[in-house]
Amino acid sequence: DIQMTQSPSSLSASVGDRVTITCRASQGMSDYLAWYQQKPGRVPKLLIYAASILQSGVPSRFSGSGSGTDFTLTIISLQPEDVATYYCQKYNSGPPTWTFGQGTKVEIK
């Protein structure tokens, strides 16, 4: 089974700070990697797909990078409305599987 490991599991930062979340896959050479934002009591929302492409309507302060097994989500200037848990998700073929990371909880300091 493919494992997705996110770090840190939680973080607290000030408004305006740059925030970085990492996601490491146990295997896989593809860049089929997405990031989701889940606000408390809400449904997950797709932020970034194909490792670095911003979903329509997502603020440009969010960005994604990486390839292979190591990926990063960056919020360049943290806003109060960004308080949420963020999940990475990877797709692997043959047979098709979708695996999520355990989540990173982002809070405002």
Added chain:
Amino acid sequence: QVQLQQSGPGLVKPSQTLSLTCAISGDSVSSNSAAWNWIRQSPSRGLEWLGRTYYRSKWYSDYALSVKGRITVNPDTSKNQFSLQLNSVTPEDTAVYYCAVGNLYFESWGQGTLVTVSS
């Protein structure tokens, strides 16, 4: 923008079958480019993809190994919806269940249904 509306019971007895339905608006369950998925979320297992159905000249389905043998995801073309059936449930299957549309990623999600497995 595809919208998904879930329905189904929130309480299921152990050993029975969990059944949920997801109604689609803004697209067709028979679309040749979409895939229709079920995902669940629990504190112990996190977010877990369960299965999907999709149409590419004929119907296909894929299932997670963790639930294979217990799960069926079926389309209902007459109602433009798809369903989840999970057999022989145990308390471990207690979770929030979501339907979602997407092939490699999940672009739109249903509102979620908390399903509790308890006698």
